[in-house]
Amino acid sequence: MCAQEQEKADAIARKAERKQQAEESGKRRTFWFGMGMFGLVGWAVAVPTLLGVALGAWLDRAAPGEFSWTLALLLGGVALGCINAWWWVSKESGNDD
Template sequence: MSAREPDKAAAIARKAARKEAAQRGTGRGVWFGFGMFGLVGWAVAVPTLIGVALGAWLDRAVGGEFSWTLALLLGGVALGCVNAWFWVTKESRDDD
């Protein structure tokens, strides 16, 4: 018996248990999906709004030709997407 066989057996057992739970209907329901959808939305929206607010303040305080609002808007969206990706991968890992 090789060292990889117990890993394969454990993976097969997890998949079989997940399949049985899905057939019994004990898995996550529609409300979990809506909650996850909301979490992803807030995970992107909050950093974006913070970036816009900070950028608008910097534009008023510093001025100049560079648009801090636009730069921090894009930074907030990028940070929010990374944040949402983190939560989605965390939840998908919990399914395994």
Template sequence: MTDDRREDAETVAEIARKAERKEAAQRHGKRSVWFGLGMFGLVGWAVAVPTLAGVALGAWLDRAAPGAFSWTLALLLGGVALGCLNAWWWVSRESRGDD
């Protein structure tokens, strides 16, 4: 296959992918600004709740079983990490059909 034919085939494939994306977007309709705000809120809560739960549990453990390190700080970082994974899961779930 010559370079020109290969480039033509790649161009045709690119146009086909763009056409499929456009048709899928038209089928699903336009997402409103409320969808974006809702997703923004969902991501915020998905991070905030595990973070605050980690802080609360860590503060309780620091009072109940004081040690050489801070449970509050450790569980704060754990809650943020868990919250970020949670937010990533929600965003990837909602954008699954946006290929």
């Protein structure tokens, strides 16, 4: 067997070993896990955004000013939601730094 064939065989063996270890440890990611994570990230961003819009609309009616509370709290809600989503993804992927 030539060196190039040996390298290919070694690479296949390493991939097979990693797959077996993932299955044994229960950390194999499935399609449904991905869909669940997709939904979690969506809700993690949507909820703070909608709460910011609702609070901003109420503040615009209760205390009108020179700037839009709705727009300001919309942006704040999106930023908070993105941080929240990042935290959840980091936690689920095992990158707890």
